[in-house]
Amino acid sequence: MNKENLKAVSVLFTIILLTPLITSLLDVNFYLTQLTMSIYYAIVSIGLCMLMGYAGQISMGQAAFFSIGGYTTAVLTTINLIEYKGSFLINLLMKLRVLVLDKNVYDNDVLFFSPWVTFFFAIVFALIISFVIGIPVLKLKGHYLAMATMGFGIIIYKIVKGTKILGQADGISAVPLFKILPFLSIDGDISNRIENFYFAGFILLLGLIILINLINSRVGRALRSLHGSEEASNSMGINTSKYKLYVFMLGAVFASIGGFFLTHYNGGIGPSEAGVMKSVRYVAIVAVGGMANIWGTLIFGILLNFLSLRGVFGSLDDAVFGAILILVMIFAPDGLIKKRFLDALIVKCKIIIKKIQLKLNKEGN
Amino acid sequence: MMLKIRSLDAGYSNLKVLKRISMHVKAGEIVTIIGANGSGKSTLLHAVSGIIKGKSGEIIFKDKQINNYTAEKIVYLGCSLIPEGRQLFPAMTVKENLVLGGYILKSKNKKINLEEEIKKIYTLFPRLEERKNQLSGTLSGGEQQMLAIGRALMSRPDFIMMDEPSIGLAPLVVKEIFKTVVSLRKDGKTILLVEQNAKAALKIADRGYVMETGNIILEGTSEELLNNHDVQRAYLGKDYKNIAER
C-alpha cells in the first residue's frame, strides 16, 4: 500500500476509533446503531464499486447477493433440527460444532447451525451463484448487461418473496446472535452497541485494505485497463472474461458478507432487502462516489445510508436516490468526489495554513 | 465566393487535427483536396458541414459565418456533404433514401412534389430507377455511390462536398462517378472533392490543395499540382528523410 492510501486508511481508522467517543459526548449514542448498519451497507457498495468503477461492468443485481448472504444465515440459524437429535449425522455435526444447541425465548431446546458455519455457507453460496450467473451474464454489455443483472435481481426477489421457507413477504425474524468472542456478539442489543460498531468498522477496514491492495496490484491494473478498452486489454494478453468474472464474484462476496452481518445485527431480514430499489441504491452510491473511487463510494455509502436510516428523507427516500442518480449523471458523471477536486482542496488548505503561520510569525516577531 | 475558410483549428475531443487551415472555393469551381491518409482531409469536410465544431478560426459560406451552425442548418443553406463510405440508410429503399434527401425541400415548402425531384435524379442515374424499391444496403458499391450523390442532389444544393467517392469502387465505375461530377459542374454546382485517387481528381479539378498532418502544404491549379514532385511525396509518404535533414 502506498503512502497516500496508508494515510487515508489510518485517518479512517482514527475516525472509527473516535466516533463512539464523539457520539457519547454529544449524547447521541443511538446514532451508532444506524452508523453500524450504514457501514455494512457501505461494504456492499465498495464491492460493487470494484465491478462498476474499476472493471466498468454495471450490475443492477447487487441486492440479490446481499440477500443471499442474509437469507442463508437467517434460514440456517432459525431452522430447528431438534427432532432429528440423536441421529448419527446430527450428533457428528454437533460434535464438530456445526450445529449448536440453545434455548429459545419460550425456553424450548433449539438445534441450529452455528453462525460460523453459516458465514462460510454465505460466502460459498455467493461464490457459486455469482459464478454460475456471471459466466453468461458478463458476456453481455451495456443495456443488455444492466437488464440481465436486473432480471437476476428480480428473480431472487420473487423467489424470496414467494418461498415459504424464506418467510415470504414477512421475511425471517428471530435470527440468533453471532457470538464471535466472549465479549463480542453481533446483535442489536443496546449494551453491545459500541462493540458492534467497532466490529463493523473492523470488517470495513479489512475489506477496504483488501480492495486497495487489489486495485494497486497486477490484477487491479488489468481491471482498470479492461475499463479503458476491453479490446486492447485482450491484446495485451489479459483474459478479460476471467477477470470480469472474478471481480463479479468478489463483489458478490462483499455483498453477501454485508448481508450476513447485518442480518445478525438486525436479528432478521425481509424481502425488501432483495428489491430492485436496493440494487439501485448501491449503484447510486457508487455513481455519486465517482465510479472508480472507492473512498467516494465509502463516504457516500455511509452518509446516504445513515441519512436514509435516520429518516431524514422521510417518505421521499426512494425519490432522493432517484434524484441523486439523475443529477450526478447529468452534472457530475465522474462523481462528486474527484481526486482533482480533493487535491485542490488540500492545496488550498495548505496555503491557508501557511498564511496563518506567516501571520502568526509576523505577530510573534 | 462560395466557401472561405480562415485559419481554422478543429479536431475531435482532445485531439487537434486541423491546424490553421485557410482555403477558399469560388462559385462554379471544382476544387480538390488531396493528401495521405490521416492528413485531415475528411476532418476539414466534417468541420465545414457542421458535424464537428471548429475550435477557432472562421468558416464563411455564401457570406455567412457558419462556425456554430448545426449540420441540418448548413444543409438548408445549400451546402451538402456526401460522406466517406456513402452512409446510406441501408434498411430503407432507394426511393426512401431519395425522399429523405429531399427532406429540407419538403419542410421549406409543404406543397412541393418530391416525385418530380426524384424523377430528375432518375434521369441522371437511370440505374437507380430500376432499383427504386430495393433496399439500399443491397446495392453494389457503384450504385450506392450514385444513390449517395442522388440523395445529396435532392436538397438542391449549390455546393457539394464529396469525401472520397471512388473508395472501394472498380476503375470503370470510378470513371462513371467522375463523369457525373463534371456534369454536375455544368449544371452550375460548385464542388469540393476530397480524393485519394490524386491523378483522377486533379484531371477534373480546376484547382487543388495538398494536405499533410493537418496543414495545407501546397496549393495551385491542377496542372501545377500534377507536375509537382511534392504532390507525389504527400501521397506516397512524408519523405521525412529529406525534410528532417534539410
Place this chain on the structure above:
Amino acid sequence: MPLIEVKNLSRYFGGLHAVDNVSFNVEKGIIKAIIGPNGAGKTTLFNLISGTINVTSGKVFYKDHIITGLKPYQIAKKGIVRTFQNLKLNQHMSVLENVMIGRHIRSKAGFISGMLNLPNTWNEEKKIREYSMKMLDVVSMADKKDITVANLPFGQQRAVELARALACEPEVLLLDEPASGLNIYETKELSELIKKLKTWGLTILIVEHDMSLVMDISDDVVVLNYGEKIAEGQPDKIQKNKKVIKIYLGDDDA
C-alpha cells in the same frame, strides 16, 4: 521455416470481401509491411492475425501451430502483440501504469496474493516497474512516467502504446499505422526506433500508409487492394511495380 504463415485467409462482411484469400509468410527477424489504399483490408488482416475478429476461412500458423480461432489474449501470450491505429490506452492511468499493463503476461501475481499484498508480489511489482521504465526509456518517455495519458499529445501517446507493447516482450510486433498522425520529425524518430527493435531480434509486421516510411524500413512488402494480395516483394521492386503505382496514383485513363 517462416515464423508466421498466413494461408488463404479470408474474411467477408456480408457481401463485402474485406480480406480475400490472402497468403504470405513472415520470416523471423524481418520487418514486413502491408500496404494498400484505403479500404484495402489491411487493418482487417491485422485483426484476423491478432484474433480480434474471426476468420471466414483460412488459417494462420505461428511457429507451425495454428493460431486462428484462439482468443486475442491467448495469441498475445504466445508472443504476438499488436498496437492500434486509433490508440487504445487507458486515458485515466499514468504513462507508467499503462506500460506496466504490458507486463501482465510476464508476471504471475493472482487475485488472492493481490488482495493480501503478499511479500512475493512486492518483488514482482518491482521487476514490473523496472522493466516498464526500461521500455519507457527506449521510446524516450521515461521522464513523463507520472503524467496521466489524457494530458499527452498524440505523438507521445503513440510512443506510450509502443512501450506498452514492448513491455509484453513480444516475439512478433504488429504495428497498425504507427505513423498516422505523426509529423515528419516524429516519423523519423519512429523509423529509427523500429530499426532498433529489429536489431533486438524482433519480427515486425507493419500496416502503414506512409510509403516513404515503409520503403525505408521494411525488408519485404505485401500490397493489398480490394482485400486481395496484388503484389509481394522487396521494397525497391514494389516501387517499380506498375500495378502498385496505378492503385496509388490513380489510373491515367480515369
Place this chain on the structure above:
Amino acid sequence: MNLNIILQYVFSGITVGSIYAVIAIGFNIIYNTTGIINFAQGEFVMLGGMIAFSFCKVMPLYLAIILAVIITGIIGSLLELIFIRHLKKPSVLQMIVITIGLSIILREIALHVWDEQVRALPFFTGNETSSVNILGANISPQVLWVIGITSLIVIGLTLFFKYTIIGQAMRACSENRNAAGLCGINTKAMVNISFILSAGIGALAGCVVSPLTQTTYDMGTDLAIKGFTVAILGGLGNSSAAVAAGIILGLIEAFSVSIFPSAFQDVITIGILLTILFIRPQGIFRSKQFAALKEF
C-alpha cells in the same frame, strides 16, 4: 384441461401479450432513434392509467383517455428536453442510470399524487360481469378492446413509419444519425418525437388494460422488464417481431399458471429473458449474421 379453459387462457395470454408488445414497441421507438433503453417505459403505462382515472371522474371516458395520452406524451417530451437532450456523447452507463433515476422519480411522484391504492378505469363497454362468448369461451369485452386498440396502435405506427416523411426521417435517424443530419433532418427533434410517441402509446396501453389488471403506482418496473423481455425476444428495434414475441410470452405466462404457482410467474418470464440474452441476444427472429454486426 378442456377446450373452454384452454381458450380462456389463450385470450388472457393474447391480452397481456399485446400489452407487453406495445411496451416493447415503446422501447424500440426510443432505442431506434437514440440507442437508449428507456428504463422509465413502464412508468408511461402507469401514468396513462392514473391520469385517465383522475380525469374520468369529471369527463367522458374517451376524453379522459385522450387527455391522458396527450399529457403523458408531453411528460415524455419534457423528460427528453430536460434530462437527455443536452448530454454530450453520454456513455451507455450514464443513460441507463439516468433513465432508471427517471423511472424512480416518476413512480415517487405518482405515489405522492395518487397514493398506494389500486385503481382501475371503468370497463369501456359493460362491466366486470359482462362477457362475450367466443367459440364457447366467456371473455370480457375489454379483452376485445385491448386486442383491438393494440392492433390499431401497431398498424398506425407501421403506416406512420412507412409513409409519412416524419416517420421516414425517424427511421433514417435510427439507421444513421450523422447521415440524417446531412440530409437536413433535425435529429434532435426526431429524438423528441420518439419520446412523445413511445410515452403516448405506453399511456394508451395503460388505459385499455387498466380495467382488467388495475393500475398501481409501482407497476412500472414489472411491466418494463416484461416489455424488455418481449423486445429482446423479437430482437431489439424490430417492432413487428415484438408483436409476435409479445403474444408468445403472454401465452407462456397464461399457461404457466396451470403448472407453477402464480408467485413464480415472473420468475419464468425473467428466466426466459435471461435465457434469450445468453443464447440469442439478437432475438429469436434474427439471423446469426445480423448478430455478428452488433455488440451485445
